[in-house]
Amino acid sequence: MTIINACWLFIKSYFSKLYAVYFIxxxxxxLVMMPFMYVLDSLGLPVIPNLIIAQTIGSIIFFRLDKLIFNFFDRIKSLKKDSKTD
Structure with a gap:
């Protein structure tokens, strides 16, 4: 496999419904984390701790959502596999 083919396969993997949902x-x-960062910034917190705290809050909020997204797409894939084997 050439480097060009490998690069194309990598780029091509981003053209999927899963990536589109994840991008959105x-x-x-x-938008959800911006208010937290704004408040922390207005309190005079430096950028790095501000970012770490906002990312922690974001991970708590979006952990369940990410699980739902990926489980949904896993179920779709398994349904497609099951329908092909029938």
Whole structure:
């Protein structure tokens, strides 16, 4: 496999419904975490601790959502496999 083919396969893997859903979720998480970062910034907290705290809050909020997204797509994949074997 050439480097060009490997790069194309890597890029091609991003053209999927799963990536589109994850991309949208990622953008939503920016909007959700922005108020926390704004409050922490207005309290005079430096950027690095601010980011760590906001990311921690974001991970708590989006942990369940990510599980739902990936479980949903796993169920779809398993249903497709089951229908192909029938």
């Amino acid at each position: 979720r990622w953008q939503i998480s920016t």
